[in-house]
Amino acid sequence: MNKVLPHPERAALLPARWVGKAASACLKLSWLFCLLIPGFYAQAQVTFPENGVASPREGCFAFTQATLVKDARTTIQNATLVIRAGKIIGAGTGIAIPKDAVIVDCKGKYIYPSFVDIYSNYGVPAVRSAGNSFAAPPQFLSNTKGATGWNQAIKSEVNAASLFVTDDAKAQTLRELGFGTVLTHQADGIARGTGALVTLANERENKVILKEKASAHYSFDKGSSTQNYPSSLMGAVALLRQTYLDAQWYKTQPAREGINVSLAAWNNLQQLPQIFETIDKWDALRATGIAHEFGGQYIIKAGGDEYQRIPEMAATKATFILSVNFPDAIDVEDPDDARFVSVSEMKHWELAPTEPAAFEKANIPFCLTAANLKDPKQFLAKVRKAIQAGLSERKALEALTQTPATTLKVYDQVGSLEAGKIANFLITSGPLFDDNTIFYQNWVQGGRYLLKENGWRDVRGTYQLTLQPGNITYQIAVKGTPVAPALSLLQKDTIAGKMEVDDKLVTLQFSPVKNNTKTIRLSGVIGEQHWDGTGLDTSGNTVKWKASLVSAFVPKPDTAAKEAGESVGKVYYPFNAYGWESKPVQEDLLIKNATVWTSEKEGKLENTDVLLHNGKIARIGKNLAAGNAKVIDGTGKHLSAGIIDEHSHIAISRGVNEGTQSATSEVRIADVLNPDDINIYRQLSGGVTASHLLHGSANTIGGQSQLIKLRYGANAEDLKFSGAPPFIKFALGENVKQSNWGASQTVRFPQTRMGVEQVLDDAFTRARDYEKAGAGKRRDLKLDALVEIMHSKRFITCHSYVQSEINMLMKVAERYGFRVNTFTHILEGYKVADKMKKHGAGASTFADWWAYKMEVQDAIPYNASIMQDVGLTVAINSDDAEMARRLNQEAAKSVKYGGMKEEDALKMVTINPATLLHVGDKTGSIKVGKDADLVLWSDHPLSIYAKAEKTIVDGIVYFDRERDAALHQRIAAERNRLIQKMLAEKKGGKPTQKAAYVPEVLWHCDDGL
Template sequence: MEQPLAYVPGTGRISHLVPPGPTRRKRTKVFYLLLGALLTGSYAKAQETFPINGVADPREGCYAFTHATIVKEAGNTLQDATLVIRDGRIISAGPGGAIPKDAVVVDCKGKYIYPSFVDIYSDYGTQPVKKSSQGFRSLPQFLSNTKGAFGWNEAIKSEINAAAIFKTDEPKAKTLRQAGFGAVLTHQQDGIARGTGALVTLAADRENKVMVREKASAQYSFDKGSSTQNYPGSLMGSIALLRQTYLDALWYKNHPSKEGINLSLQSWNDEQALPQVFEVSDKWDVLRAKKIGDEFGVQYIIKAAGNEYQRVAEMAATKAAFILPLNFPAAMDVEDINDARFVALSDLKHWELAPTEPGAFEKAGIPFCLTAAGLKDNKQFLSNVRKAIEYGLSEQKALDALTKVPAALIKASDQVGTLDAGKLANFLITSGPLFKENTVLYQNWVQGKRYIINEDGWTDIRGTYTLTLSPGATYNILVKGTPVAPSLVLLQQADTISGTIVLEDKLVRLAFPLTKKGTRTLRLSGVISGDAWSGNGQDTSGSTVKWSAAFSKAFVPPADSAKKKTDLDLTKIYYPFNGYGWETTKPQQQDILIKNATVWTNEQQGKLENTDVLIRAGKIAQVGKNLPAGNALVIDGTGKHLTPGIIDEHSHIAITKGVNEGTQSVTSEVRIADVLNPDDINIYRQLSGGVTSSHLLHGSANTIGGQTQLIKLRWGANAEELKFAGWDPFIKFALGENVKQSNWGESQRTRFPQTRMGVDQVLDDAFTRARDYEKQGPGKRRDLELDALVEILNHKRFITCHSYVQSEINMLIHEADKFGFTVNTFTHILEGYKVADKMKKHGAGASTFADWWAYKMEVQDAIPYNATIMQRVGLTVAINSDDAEMARRLNQEAAKSIKYGGMTEEDALKMVTLNPAKLLHISDKVGSIKPGKDGDVVLWSDDPLSIYAKAEKTIVDGVVYFDRQHDAELHQRIATERNRLIQKMLAEKKKGSPVDKIKPTRDELWNCEDMEAGHQHGITDNF
């Protein structure tokens, strides 16, 4: 009797129904009803608003997926259960229960059903936006080119609504569905404020049909994106713009009539009730975003960079939820030793440890979900999830992070994330547990529509069969392998013989020899009908045979052999994350007694021979002879010299993504404090040269630059821990060629000022505006730029000014006198010897170079006697570096004034210790060796002003942050660790894994005149 026909949804085919077989494995009970049954009652429900060109086809499906293992959510698994869906929604999911009469029944015996994944960081359906190609040499653009009643800055795109620009993209949707996703939160990834994100499904349907929530999130980053506007030109500028926009939006909300219509600020305010998602590009950006959030009462969801595992404690302290990418770096091709030497150990370590991030977050109790963002190919996604599981992530947490957690974070748990009644019918059908290596994803149903991922293996034919040849012979055969790629063996009493099996829908072909050494092959072809196979073939002699095979026993897969976390031999996390880092977050403070050293006190006692210094609880406790050690660590200083730690008054180390916000003449709103880089290797290098504190300055590209930050070189600390507590805040000003920019090329002939006279007017205008601003009183629009200038007027913030030419030095003194403030420090000040008397009268100090000369026109009159002359006039004079490399040798720079000016040794040393402390208003804490001051000291191998002197130990707050013997041990550790990781990369290449070309590690090194935030100098060494 001919089998009945039925429509197979999603295939466009009419197929024979397969009757239930007589055996216990009725695995092919797939009954698709005729098309007419699907249409019953659907016309009454249809409410189409789109006109139809043709005959209406309002089909709505009802399906029942029976006998499945249903994982409703992580930790809630139902055996032999049924999932019922109708009209794209889940009706029920559970064991037993009635099956609707009109349901298409799909037998899922042996299969698993999971919620489809949710990705809440995607740009699906939006046009990719190219980043701005504007550079320093481009013509300046000061205001937004965006037409309409929008805000002043192009990087603030809060008016962008992803739903309005969204367009379905079936090729991309397909790749995401194949990776397991059913819904994504998408937005246009462009700008600092990026507008709203839309929650959409990945169904192949019209935009209005797949849109689940029009406004599901507000999106932010530190990246200005496609904006061609100059400002912001640095990371600190992006942070300042974000802070000012929060303030402006609040003011606009309370004073709408004063501003007129500002659609950017209006949208910003409208979006504040949505989940706030912030993309970062580095672990330290997480803490920067956290500070902004704390300031304005916002808890961001952080889209992570992938290196946050390096500072898990700090990540946990943010209390934020994270979106973790799985775009783990590939191994590099390190066969060429000349190329490999340009890759820092930190990059090698990151390659190995990046997959540990999800597991580390789970262990730390940090909420997170996972995203496919950043993957070159979405096919890598599930394999990378499995890799994260191998590296410590639990399977339950992995499923949570792909379903329930992302849905909850964007307040969409009523729509997606679990297989509960009423939610969208978004689910996966798999061959087994989702994260097992050989599990096959068969189908991804989105909004009740089936999308085939893999057709092969839907019917799992694996198992033992009794094969009967007619006439006579009977054999036992085993079909094993995977459902998609089964393999065949003939079972003999003492041995097995491999054969081949080929499946084509319901057709099957078998071939195998009958003996171990047989050269002739039995060939069979036939049809699969349930558990029974049958057909024709030829035996080994070429005779025609009939055959049949009956199922007798299910195949039992071998135990999962995937590596467990305990099997992995992984590198350690160092703090900071490079070869010179600590194996704990930071070294411990301890009591220290340094005995029998020559102590340069910088106090009235001068140099003390054979003297002891006791540091207790981070402070200098005693200075004297034969001091009792007690429980203190004893360091023998015999034949050595102990000095206060060197203080660099002018430095640009440990700054991230730009030292200059040189895009405007006045940028007093930006703060170096926002962009500290605790991982900068120059912190360690300068500790090796005896530096214990550095004053980090904005560059010199504008008249009034950014707010400065004084740090202690606490190697291994985070950004907040680096900051010098209790210091008076400073700000960087600049005069001269860098400010007026008239000789910087034709493209820089627009920004005011273009002359030194214009610099004077910028200063006059800025402080006039600040004075007027202060008079406005409460209720005024808060302006971060003017807030800093008001602090100067009120003697709460102090100026350090980049300066060269005497005429401009005089000019700034006159402006300061006019507005009633004092220029605290003239830095560089290479013509200071000409105006030292005026500086003294004004009350300014000087921080200069020892003998830099002729590196630009306004330095032509520099002389190496400058420091000595200014000192003799009575100024407080410091020697600074303005250079990461010179800072390691400031003791030698100070010594040059002995040669050129006849300065005493003790006065020369004070220029890099006590004098900068005085200029920075911290001489009560550091700069000399005196009981009660901070335990910041350096033990030198020789006279500290000698070119032969080496810093053997550099101590900050009673913590030995640099020890030359330990440094030698680190060099050996680096060599060993590099070799291990390089050998591991070579092994990856040997086994055929994809490898990338060498990417040299580059080191950010800044000086006053660097303008581009992305600029990097030189290639790093192997730290």
């Protein structure tokens, strides 16, 4: 601080900014000396040696005349905040100011508690995701060193506090946003270990860590793990469930496992707040289901689309962490680019900012986080956008302070301004979320961090300026903002001038005559009521000047309401272009005078009525009375039972195969349903009312399947066919032995068809031994499913082609006392139909798929007819989202190829698959008492000209061709509205993102091998 100020008489001759900066350095010296002392702690840290003379200091400050916002519900005018040694010792009015306190005048300022971010990776090294690669050979066990668990994605032993390193540059970015405390963790793995609660002070790590183990973290993403398992979302769910069970067993039976630091750590962190990162609304429900299964409750880090299912989110009873990472508008100026953008993408852009408001309206507790923002500096702008979209300012502040602190059980330390709490607070120029509010300072643990230096002193007002010699006076007005004040000379013609303020230093420049190039240039110091200094007049003569305050600037009260958010479109159920604005309701229906294909012994009934009541088939006959039922004219039309697809892969999220092990009977399709899949609607348009969703064919023993009804718009749980017996997918052949997986995939057993039999034998031997094991056994989800099979509580549908393997599986099943329920594909079924009948198996096959790989070379188009003639229950399935839309036509091919009767052909996609799935008593035919799952066709149901005019599930019309035509008009209008809105966003200078084609994911048996 040896810089010398220029002589006052020479100051006016030097550049004003040089004078300002030089003077500023000296004027700030005493202030900085008081404030920038390390730590503000009452005692020296005795465990750290001092290289020099120890000089412990205690910082005491009193912030007076402030508008003090103690919490989101409590604001105190003209209040005082007193801090000492990094803690608040008083907050309110009538607070005694200690004699040793440095007094900071905060007149006109607001003081808020600093924000708490509950989801951060500040100070913790990021880890890159490994992904899945078929170029590398499989890795079956963890390669983590030490006595950890078997799976590399379970990292519960990781402690963020051990990895944490302060980073003042990153901390400053967060401090500028208003944060003073963050919960940080390493976002890597399915179980991610603990999070540490730290402040953003520029201090040694031991001083800023408030809570070493503040939380436990989870996700469905295996992160940096190079281990193959899990390779799918359903595998991740299964791994979490099994780890809960393993940890419980380890707690009671440690001797059997040896030391397992992963499971030990898992058990130790179960009492902490449990935070689960999800990527969408369905993940939130999946995670909550796991927590509730094991008696816990997750705090859900949301994906950003939960506003689409608010009732389901409320039912979780969870606290949510909401990111304000709202998507930018898409650049759709080029029509060729616009065609790549779906209506659902555009609607999400429009509706995403409404998410916090939707949570507030539903009384769902939530925190706000800056996580996921590409540019963290946009955080406050994004919060203001949420406020414009309906979020209240009170709830926004609460979500940044009290709620996160309460959620982490640290409200006794942070989250409000009360005596005894850590001195983390913001000083602002005005209300927190006003557009023009300036964040001046963020105090963290009692240490001041400057955010904006200029503007602390609001110099705006009207002044009388006097120049000497000559006693020349001018009236000047200072307006603008505290950070950027603007000067004007008040006379007959108001003349704009220029001014700059740097703390207490000011420079002025103006012309006393309008349109005159000659100017008066002044520089000086700002006082409380007066400014004074020296300068040059228009002739270059040195003058002294003084400005006296006539009247302070009084902001005009904001009488107008804050800018209301623009009207937005409606949420659709499901959230795609063809979704419902309000979910359809069940109603009584009378379908009159149709040709009714019963798929029962009554056969085909001409000119017949069918009455539907309470979702069931109530009456079948002629001239039925309608009563209160809605009448549908079926004259000239055909009514059949809804089509049932025995082998489907629609509506599945993030992987149809968990092919990383030979047996994965622990994984469940039920865990990964995707109700937003447009293929549900498309298949309803083809008359499908139920689909059996199967795991793929990558391994001998695959995952558990799920039968669903196509209740378009329902959530994942409500899609499920209630009461349907459980099934599981097995597979044989080329896929299982990996002959078509590539040269690097020759390690996993089995590699031959002989090995496939040994996998089965081994699995059921272990299941039999497992069942016989006594008390204290480890519960194994994989073996639980196999035990259910042996007791006919779970049924097998098996991917199969070659007769030798079909025979082999039937023999294995008979050895272990069960039967194979269904052979699917079964393209050589005609060769072993007699053996299948004796065994008790059914068949679900293709009509005419063959020659797409070596093991289907013997397939023939007469297969279905031959198997049916032998006496098997035969169904025609799709294994393909597109084929499922025309299963009626696929069934008709057996009329051509095999001479099958028309009614029998239709049964192969109605009652026969229902029988194979053990739900023939509920659906699959038109019979009184059965579920009202029906299709009204425009023509003969086996005709290529037949269209499904109405598809009815449980008495609800889920597809109506007339409504579909109207939807096309709605989609066009909505699309145009959103495109115009995005174009306006770009025209207004708002950021945009490039349009990109997002391919539709369609699963088949062998996808993801």
